[in-house]
Amino acid sequence: MPGKSWSLNAWETCPGARKDDGTPVDACSTCYALTGAYQFPVVIAAREHNRQDWQNSDWESEMIKLVKKQTWFRWFDSGDIYSPALAQKIYNVMLATPETNHWLPTRSYKVPEIYDWTQSMSILNNVTVRYSSDSKNGERLDFGNNSTIIQYKDEFVNEKGVSLCRAAERAGSCGSCRAC
Numbered sequence: 001m002p003g004k005s006w007s008l009n010a011w012e013t014c015p016g017a018r019k020d021d022g023t024p025v026d027a028c029s030t031c032y033a034l035t036g037a038y039q040f041p042v043v044i045a046a047r048e049h050n051r052q053d054w055q056n057s058d059w060e061s062e063m064i065k066l067v068k069k070q071t072w073f074r075w076f077d078s079g080d081i082y083s084p085a086l087a088q089k090i091y092n093v094m095l096a097t098p099e100t101n102h103w104l105p106t107r108s109y110k111v112p113e114i115y116d117w118t119q120s121m122s123i124l125n126n127v128t129v130r131y132s133s134d135s136k137n138g139e140r141l142d143f144g145n146n147s148t149i150i151q152y153k154d155e156f157v158n159e160k161g162v163s164l165c166r167a168a169e170r171a172g173s174c175g176s177c178r179a180c
Contacts, residue, residue: 003070003071003072003073003074004066004067004070004073004074005073005074005075005076005077006050006063006073006074006075006076007047007050007075007076007077007078007079008047008050008051008076008078008079008080008082009033009044009047009048009051009078009079010033010034010038010079011028011031011033011034012082013051014028014080014082014107014108015080015082015108015110015111015114016080016106016107016108016109016110016111016132016134017031017080017107025107025134026135026136026137027107027133027134027135027136028107028134029136033077033078033079038078047078047079051079054089055085059089060089060092060093060096063089063093064093064096064097067093067097067100067102068096068097068099068100070100071100071101072100072101072103073097073100073101073102073103074102074103074104074105075090075102075103075104076104076105076106080107080108081106081108081114081117082108083114084113084114084116084117087108087113087114087117087118087121088117090104090117090121091117091120091121094121094124094126094127095124097126098124098125098126099126100126101126101127101128102124102126102128103127103128103130104118104121104127104129104130105132105147106118106129106130106132107132107134109131109144118131122144122145128145129144129145130145130147131143131144131145131147132147133147
């Protein structure tokens with residue numbers, strides 16, 4: 001997604017990434033945010049800073065100043081909403097920046113108090129909440145905007161409202177696509 005993003009370290013801030021036994025759900029078993037540049041100390045430190053910083057009383061106003069300058073803003077290229085209080089603050093930033101298009105992929109819908117906030121977010125005209133399936137085999141959720149992983153393009157079923165992500169064919173770039 002073009003534009004800025006705000007993220008946290010993956011796994012410890014991803015309550016929806018785990019099965020009841022603590023092991024990763026299928027889609028998170030090979031999480032990209034636990035490899036490569038995401039493991040550079042400076043990247044880890046910046047995301048840890050975000051995990052502490054959102055708890056400050058001026059975080060919302062500071063984020064509003066930054067986000068309102070953006071056409072597109074992605075919440076979480078790594079990590080997820082792990083707290084209802086964080087969800088409420090993100091909602092407030094989204095509400096205060098109607099000129100910015102927000103994209104929020106999340107697996108935290110499994111936490112009822114967070115799901116309630118994501119439902120409120122999804123009603124806003126400038127927000128797309130994308131509920132992520134746990135599947136790596138194309139099994140979709142039966143509610144909301146959602147996404148799933150398919151391992152092979154020939155498994156893709158072309159139906160109304162379903163898009164195949166082609167970012168991998170463009171070196172990870174969305175290009176002009178806004179299907180998410």
